[in-house]
Amino acid sequence: MNGQKISILDGNTFVVSDGRGDIEATPSEPTGLFSIDTRFLSRWVLTINGQRLDPLSFDDLQYYEARFFLVPGGTAPNIDAKLSVIRERTIGDSFEEQLTILNHDEEPVRLEVRMEAGADFADLFEIKDEILEKTGERYAVVEEGALRLGYHRETYRRETVISSSEPARYDEHGFSYSIQVQPQSRWETEIQVRTQAIGPSGQDLRIGLRAHGEDRKKGLEEDLRTWIANAPRMVCECEPLAETYERSLVDLAALRFSPLSLGREALPSAGLPWFMTMFGRDSIFTCLQTLPFTPQMSVTTLRILATLQGTRFDDFRDEDPGKILHEMRYGESASFEEQPHSPYYGTADATPLFVVLLDEYERWTGDVALVRELEYEARAALTWIDEHADLVGNGYIWYEPRNRKTGLANQCWKDSWDAISYSDGELPGFPRATCELQGYAYDAKVRAARLAREIWHDEAFADRLERQAAELKERFNRDWWVADGEFYALGLDPDGRRADVLSSNLGHLLWSGIVTPERAGRIAEHLLGPRLFCGWGVRTLATGEARYNPIGYHNGTVWPFDNSFIAWGLRRYGFAEEAARIAEGIISAAGFFKGRLPEAFAGYERWLTRYPVQYPTACSPQAWSTGTPLLLLRTMLGLEPHEGHLAVEPVLPVDMGRIELLDIPGRWGRVDAFARGRLGPDRR
Numbered sequence: 001m002n003g004q005k006i007s008i009l010d011g012n013t014f015v016v017s018d019g020r021g022d023i024e025a026t027p028s029e030p031t032g033l034f035s036i037d038t039r040f041l042s043r044w045v046l047t048i049n050g051q052r053l054d055p056l057s058f059d060d061l062q063y064y065e066a067r068f069f070l071v072p073g074g075t076a077p078n079i080d081a082k083l084s085v086i087r088e089r090t091i092g093d094s095f096e097e098q099l100t101i102l103n104h105d106e107e108p109v110r111l112e113v114r115m116e117a118g119a120d121f122a123d124l125f126e127i128k129d130e131i132l133e134k135t136g137e138r139y140a141v142v143e144e145g146a147l148r149l150g151y152h153r154e155t156y157r158r159e160t161v162i163s164s165s166e167p168a169r170y171d172e173h174g175f176s177y178s179i180q181v182q183p184q185s186r187w188e189t190e191i192q193v194r195t196q197a198i199g200p201s202g203q204d205l206r207i208g209l210r211a212h213g214e215d216r217k218k219g220l221e222e223d224l225r226t227w228i229a230n231a232p233r234m235v236c237e238c239e240p241l242a243e244t245y246e247r248s249l250v251d252l253a254a255l256r257f258s259p260l261s262l263g264r265e266a267l268p269s270a271g272l273p274w275f276m277t278m279f280g281r282d283s284i285f286t287c288l289q290t291l292p293f294t295p296q297m298s299v300t301t302l303r304i305l306a307t308l309q310g311t312r313f314d315d316f317r318d319e320d321p322g323k324i325l326h327e328m329r330y331g332e333s334a335s336f337e338e339q340p341h342s343p344y345y346g347t348a349d350a351t352p353l354f355v356v357l358l359d360e361y362e363r364w365t366g367d368v369a370l371v372r373e374l375e376y377e378a379r380a381a382l383t384w385i386d387e388h389a390d391l392v393g394n395g396y397i398w399y400e401p402r403n404r405k406t407g408l409a410n411q412c413w414k415d416s417w418d419a420i421s422y423s424d425g426e427l428p429g430f431p432r433a434t435c436e437l438q439g440y441a442y443d444a445k446v447r448a449a450r451l452a453r454e455i456w457h458d459e460a461f462a463d464r465l466e467r468q469a470a471e472l473k474e475r476f477n478r479d480w481w482v483a484d485g486e487f488y489a490l491g492l493d494p495d496g497r498r499a500d501v502l503s504s505n506l507g508h509l510l511w512s513g514i515v516t517p518e519r520a521g522r523i524a525e526h527l528l529g530p531r532l533f534c535g536w537g538v539r540t541l542a543t544g545e546a547r548y549n550p551i552g553y554h555n556g557t558v559w560p561f562d563n564s565f566i567a568w569g570l571r572r573y574g575f576a577e578e579a580a581r582i583a584e585g586i587i588s589a590a591g592f593f594k595g596r597l598p599e600a601f602a603g604y605e606r607w608l609t610r611y612p613v614q615y616p617t618a619c620s621p622q623a624w625s626t627g628t629p630l631l632l633l634r635t636m637l638g639l640e641p642h643e644g645h646l647a648v649e650p651v652l653p654v655d656m657g658r659i660e661l662l663d664i665p666g667r668w669g670r671v672d673a674f675a676r677g678r679l680g681p682d683r684r
Contacts, residue, residue, distance in 0.1 A: 005031070009272055010064045010092045010220065011256045012036065013195070016273060019055045021068040021087040021097075022046060027122065027132035030273035033095055033160075033193065034124065036205075036260070037277060037331030040160045040195040041095075043118035046087070048072050048101070048111055053085055063254035064220050065090045083109065083181075092216050095193040103181040110180050115191070117174040119160045121151035123331035125339055128274060136332075140172035147175060156335050157198040165190040197260075197330070205260050227253045231293045232664045234633070237657030240591035244629045247595030251621040252286075252294060259304060260330060267301040271599060271622030278328040278343075280305055280350030281413060282623055284357050289564060289627030291364050292634050292664055298361045299370060305354055306377040308343055310384075315402040316340050318411075322384035324350035326411070339406055346408045347415075348389060348399040348437050351381045352444035359447035362455070363641045366667030371455045382448055382465070385441050391431040392494050395475055397441050400431035412437060413562075414505075414540065418547060419554035420491050423500045425546030428493035435488050436505045438476050439512030445469035446513065473514050486522045488515075502531060502542035504559075507566025510573055520573040527566060528578050535606025536585045537563040550603040557600040557615055560586050561624035564631040571635045576651035583632040584653035590629065597625040637661060637673050644668065650675030 007016045013035040017023050025032045025042035033041035046053060053070040060066055070085040082105040088098040103109050119138075126132045136153025147170045150159040166189035168175040181187045197205045227249070234245050256266035259278050269275065270282040283305070287298040310323035317340045318326075326347035334342040355378050362371050371378075391398040399411035408415050412434045420434060421427050445465045453462035480488045482500045489498035490505055506523050509515050515523055526532060531542035534550075537558040541548050550556045563586050567579040589612040590597050599618035602609070619625075637659065638649030646668050652659065656677030663670040 006058060006060075006066060006068075007272055008060075008064055008066045008089065008091050009254050009276070011254070011266060011269065012258060012276075013091055013093070013095070014272055014276055015041075015089070015091055015095060017044070019058055019068075020046070020053055020070060021066075021089065022052075025120065025122075027120075028127060028130035030124070030127055032122075033195070034273070034276065035195045036197055037124045037329050037334070038158050038195075038197070039122040039124070039127070040119055040158065041117065041193065042120040042122065043116055045116040046085075046099075047114045047116070048083070048085070050112070050114075056084075062220075062224065063250055064092060065217070083111075090217050090220070092220055094195065094216075096216075097191045097193070098188065099191060100186055100188040101179075101181055102186045103183060106183050108180055108182050110178075113177040113179060115174050115176075117147065117149070117162055119149040119151070121158050121332075123333045124274065125329070125331060125333045142170045142172065146170065147172075153332065153336070155200050156332055159196040159198060161194045161196065163192050163194075165192075224250070224253055227294075230665075233662045235658075235660040235662070238587070238659070240595070241587050241629070241633075241656070241659075243595040244587060244590040244597070245595075245633070248626050248629050249293070251596060251626040252290060252297075252623070255621060255623050255626065256297075259328065265300040265304070266297070267304055268297060268623040268627075271619030271625075273619070275619060275622075277330070278304070278325075280324045280326050281347055281353065284350060284353045285413075285561060285565075286623040286627045287357055288353075288360060289561070289624065289631035291360060292639060292666070293630050295361065295365050295665060298357060299367070302354070302358055302361065302370065302374060305350075306374050309377050309380060310345050314345075317342070317344050318346040318402050318407055320345065320384055320388040322351065322380035322382075322388065324354045324381065326350060326408075340403050344407070346399075346401060346403070346411050348397050348411045349413060349440055351384050351389070352397070352437070352440040354378070354381050355444035355448050356440065359451055362451070364666050366644070368455050371451055375456055378448060378451070382444065385444065386468075389441075392433075395472060396433045396492070397437040398431040398433045398494075399437075414554040416553045418552075419540075420499055421501060421545075421547050422497070423546060428491060428497070428499055431494055432491055434491045434499075434505065435476075435480055436508035436512070438472065438480070439509045439514040442469050442472050442476070442514040443512040445472070473516075476514055477516050477519070481519075486519075487526050488523075501545045501547075502526060504532065504538045504540050504562050504566060507538060507562070507569045510569025511565045512569070513572065515573070517573070520575075524570055524573070524575045524578050527570065528581060533582075533585075534558060534603050536589045536601070536612050537582060538566050539603040551613075551615060553600070553615070556603040558589075558603050558612070559600045559625075560589075560597040560628040564624075564628040564635070567632055567635045571638065576638070576649075579635050580651050580653040580656075583636050584656070586628060586632060587653075593620075596621055597628055598622065599625055633659075633661065637675055639664070639673060641666065646671050646673075648673045648675075652677030654678060 015033045016031045023044035032039040051073040056069040068087040071081045084102045086100040090096045139150045141148040146163040199205045257269035258266045267283045268286040270279045283301045287301045310319040323345045325343040328343040329341035333339040389397040401407040446469045449462040449465035452458045490501050490503045491499035541555045547555045567582040570579040592611045598620040599622040600615040602613035640647045658676045661673045
């Protein structure tokens with residue numbers, strides 16, 4: 001259990017320890033206490049009488065709290081353990097650990113209790129790149145009743161302040177207690193670890209974020225109860241679906257992130273451990289998935305992304321006027337522009353998706369006030385598509401990193417370096433265009449036309465958008481179709497050569513509506529065919545392609561989020577049975593992960609492995625994987641807003657059983673949906 005990584009988190013802060021609750025970080029491992037992209041504790045090791053402890057068990061109480069049960073090292077816990085130790089920790093706006101030592105003997109015991117504490121203040125990018133070369137100065141100051149660990153570099157300053165409810169002896173490397181525990185008695189203390197991001201004025205930059213009142217734990221408990229109570233209640237006969245639904249709602253609560261200087265409202269951070277911050281694409285996709293369940297998250301996401309929308313041309317940050325950001329970071333490397341993430345705009349899809357989410361949110365909620373409030377930002381996003389995204393001049397969205405040193409090469413959701421290739425495995429030159437970007441642009445224009453006509457009352461603009469969308473659809477279906485394979489190319493290079501590989505991106509094209517009806521059936525066959533569908537889900541890249549690898553990050557793995565939008569796209573074109581097959585595979589896979597779908601898992605055939613093999617460095621929890629079961633549930637139930645009402649047209653996987661989704665919020669108030677899946681041949 002010592003080697004097991006244990007995580008607890010609360011939006012802006014998270015801690016990763018071993019099975020004893022100890023932290024012994026290395027420069028390249030995301031272990032420690034983290035907040036705003038900085039490691040505030042890199043060492044946190046408990047000893048009693050100089051000995052490390054051995055774990056008995058670990059309880060994952062909630063996403064924000066955990067409890068470790070331990071005994072002194074070298075004892076046989078079932079025979080002669082005279083002491084036991086409980087470490088109960090809670091994380092929120094600070095990190096607290098309740099340390100309890102129980103004496104089970106008939107004699108009093110004297111103990112030396114020691115907590116080694118240290119902080120390297122590593123930037124998350126330094127850990128990820130396995131390069132920890134701090135240029136600032138670290139310090140440790142022993143104060144009355146506290147230990148202050150700190151780091152400063154010019155005006156950048158981060159501190160960790162440690163204190164205890166029981167008197168302790170502090171030194172630069174931790175703190176100690178000399179105690180006596182009476183027979184059949186206990187000793188306990190509460191240790192508080194406060195993290196501080198100190199600005200030039202001397203105040204913590206995070207003052208006011210996610211405040212929970214005097215009793216922080218009770219505040220967290222009440223916040224989670226309210227979050228769950230506001231979501232629809234589900235009753236179903238499928239145990240993996242029930243477990244996954246509950247886990248998803250809790251993980252969404254855990255992943256709520258409040259950006260600095262933008263108030264307490266939260267949007268979904270992307271995922272633990274590398275991406276606990278604000279993202280454009282990830283947050284938008286997650287909001288689209290979760291809109292019928294947590295609509296308020298979409299409001300916050302849209303407003304925050306609008307506030308940070310690009311206003312200028314900046315090659316270092318890949319920023320353009322009207323462009324929606326990709327990623328925002330608050331660590332040392334971003335503060336000193338060693339990374340462009342302050343914020344970074346290197347994504348080509350977040351901008352059209354911003355418009356898509358705005359329309360989908362209004363369709364679901366009827367909140368025309370927000371659409372009016374964000375009219376300027378939506379128009380700016382559409383202008384970016386027309387005037388700044390078309391780098392070649394042929395009417396498509398293209399991308400090319402202007403920051404070649406630290407920017408992303410691929411600026412679509414498959415953003416690893418080798419994700420876009422020709423069928424022979426070679427990589428295209430720049431600029432590049434990928435097929436789903438054109439689908440998003442088409443969808444954004446169609447949706448914006450509705451907003452312009454019905455809410456902004458601009459008929460001329462609506463007409464122009466509809467005309468542009470129709471022209472884009474016709475042009476796309478001519479230029480991107482691979483006739484001999486009967487599918488759409490993954491991408492184009494600037495010379496018009498197709499990246500003619502079979503990929504999961506086809507499903508995003510269905511979701512966007514850019515596929516012509518006569519070709520939709522063939523696309524559905526590909527998505528559920530043996531080259532792409534492995535039984536658990538649709539692979540990112542088909543077997544037989546040169547770069548196919550079942551454990552390649554974007555070249556053969558199965559991404560749950562990807563599959564949720566593929567299923568939604570299939571349902572849009574009337575392929576409800578096919579969508580249900582994907583839902584069954586993903587929900588079955590979730591059962592092997594105790595309801596928490598990882599970022600990605602291997603694309604091995606289901607019959608071969610009999611269980612889904614997790615991608616080795618997958619984030620978990622991850623926002624759009626957490627949102628996947630919710631979108632699949634919407635798709636299976638056929639939930640769609642229609643003329644102010646909620647239409648329900650369920651098609652469930654075979655043997656799914658009965659599903660009741662109660663109190664679904666929307667412009668209709670709250671309504672219920674019911675469905676029952678048909679039985680398979682062996683159960684009739």
